[in-house]
Amino acid sequence: MSSHLSLAPARAAHVRASGVHICLGGRPVLAGVDLVAAAGDRVAVVGENGRGKTTLLRVLAGDLPADQGEVHRAGSVGVADQQLPLGATDTVGDLIDLELAAARGALAGLDDATAALTDGSPGAEDAYAAALAQAEALDAWDADRRVEISLAALNAVADRGRALGTLSVGQRHRVRLACLLGAGHSVLLLDEPTNHLDADGLGHLTERLRAHPGVVVLVSHDRALLADVATTVLDLDPSSDGRPRVYGGGYAGHVEGRRAERARWEALHADQLAERQRLAADLSAAQNRLRDNWRPDKGHGKHTRATRAPGLVRAVHRRQEDLAAHVVAVPPPPIRFALPDLPEHRGATLLRAEGVTVAGRLTRPVDVALDSGDRLVVTGANGAGKSTLLSVLAGVLAPDTGQVTTARGVRVGWLGQESDPPGGRTAVELYDERVARSGRSAPGLGSLGLLDRRDTHRPVAELSVGARRRLDLALVLARLPHVLVLDEPTNHLSATLVDELTAALGSTGAAVVVATHDRQLLRDTGGWPRLAL
Known part of the structure; x- marks a missing residue:
């Protein structure tokens, strides 16, 4: 599905999300997502299945309102998700027309503005300037040619009369992706764009995304694409404070940053557990001192020990309060993958x-x-x-x-x-x-x-x-x-x-x-x- 707001030039494109929260079916899916992307930024959204990656793309596209937070976009938006926006009887040409609607509309508006300027209509100069800016923002004159190039590069069906229902899932995906790569949108939101692509198609996609002058936000499990394309990574997996993390430096920066984040998380959690254990040990020691001094041997220091008992009781109470007040606020970090010690069998071909x-x-x-x-x-x-x-x-x-x-x-x-x-x-x-x-x-x-x-x-x-x-x-x-x-x-x-x-x-x-x-x-x-x- 494609959508657009103001047709700003690609260099003015931006996407901003502030404090986005989403609950679906009573279950929190996104919590406290912050994201700022300007022209030239290519943001990869990563995380385990079920962390809300596709949901976030829907929010950024404006298809799903956030329960909390704000989303702002500038520039036309092209979205490639997992659902095709047309039916089985519609054609490849219908899909191309739909995805190029903004470019076609911009050219039609420019024709109308040109006619009005020729007729000398009032305000025609301003209308013509605005229409020209819209067409230039999308580079609308070249849109069909760009789509044809991507159709060929992605090995997609180029027959515009072909019914979509006769195409495989992979073929439909490639046609739609070619349309989006050629449409000239300032903002591209892509959900698993490498699905169903061969090596040539992957190369073309990588080249086009790296050359895209606007904003790209993509969800992908393809680590090679992330390594080749991403400038920033938004990680939705659990963190020490429960909020998503944004890492600069591309995918390599994400790998290094997440490693350091995990080490800090583990150390902080371990420190809090150690402090709790120390407080528990202090309480146990105080309780032992109270028990040993509360019941003195008969006839020897009875009154002296009895006078110390109230202080020991107060010490126990203080330590009980300290332990009760200490909260392990940092959740336990996820366990790292640990491959078992698999056996060797030397001296023979296995x-x-x-x-x-x-x-x-x-x-x-x-x-x-x-x-x-x-x-x-x-x-x-x-x-x-x-x-x-x-x-x-x-x-x-x-x-x-x-x-x-x-x-x-x-x-x-x-x-x-x-x-x-x-x-x-x-x-x-x-x-x-x-x-x-x-x-x-x-x-x-x-x-x-x-x-x-x-x-x-x-x-x-x-x-x-x-x-x-x-x-x-x-x-x-x-x-x-x-x-x-x-x-x-x-x-x-x-x-x-x-x-x-x-x-x-x-x-x-x-x-x-x-x-x-x-x-x-x-x-x-x-x-x-x-x-x-």
Whole structure:
């Protein structure tokens, strides 16, 4: 959906949110969001699923009023969200016309103003100047050509007579994104714009966003896009005071700033706990002194001790009051992800695949050999057989030709792209059952830093997509595998967790096989061996 306010030039564009609060269904979604973005700023909004990223874009676009706070925008606004604004019978041309309505309107207004100026109508000069400024703000004359360029670069359908209902979800997304990139809006609000884009499309999107003269606010799990584009990061994940954080210095600045923020949070919380423990120890000591002096031995110093008792009672009361007055105001910080100490199995090849193929899915014979500590990244286009190969290596799928052998006692942990169907049991019940079946002494679910306490004890069917993915990873780790086989492991995970997971995978003693399209993960594992399918 697109909307616009005043058609200010891109250099005058700005978006400002002050103290924005939103509750949906009685649940706080956004609390105290402050954001200021001027022309040239590209703001990435990050956070776990359910933190209100898409809700914030709706508020900034003016589609959802804030319960508290204010939002101001200057410049025309183009919004790419997850809902298409037209129906199945409408055409690609209708969508282009809708997204270019502001540019078309500006040109029509300029034609009218030109005619009035020619006729010598009163006030025509001022009207013409205003109409010209509006057309120039959108660079309206070139809008259709810019859309055509983006349609081609994004590999989108350019047939304007094609019904939208005949297009796939990905094709519709690419057409709409091309329209927005070409419309000349001063402010772009983009929700997961990299969905359904190939490498060329990602390159074009990155180039256009970096060159955008106005304001860009984007929600994305694509860390490579954030690293390449963002100048500022708004982090909606929990903080020590419950308010969102804004980090300058691009995505690298966010990573470093959040690391420092987490360290301060942990230290402050630890200091407050230590002070509470000190007060509790002082109270216990005072109570012990009172008990020992309140009942003196018969016939020896009885009156002397009795006269000291009121002072001891007052000391106990003071310490009780001190302890009651001390509040641990800083909430406990989220537990960092902690990969268990996965076992090594030296002296033998853990897993070997020789000449494996799967009819129609993995047609070229593949050989793989993994020892403890080995790393492997499986790459290839969609349909090349990456997921199929990983399923074969994990023993989930039998090959049609070739064979897979696993050393005696070696456990293989497999993370597929899809979760098991949800059930009524809780996350901790499933995890504890997996640990019991493995016969291993794995760490408790809470110590992994993957799920918060509330999600740990909720039925799996009630978990968000992101929490389900975290549980999937926890269930894989419950068996303490010697080999980790991970298919698109970053799907639905926050950027912070992915960074922690990537670092842990690089240092574990287990063998690790990863298949991914995640561009930042591919960059971060640039030193790992590759198997191209």
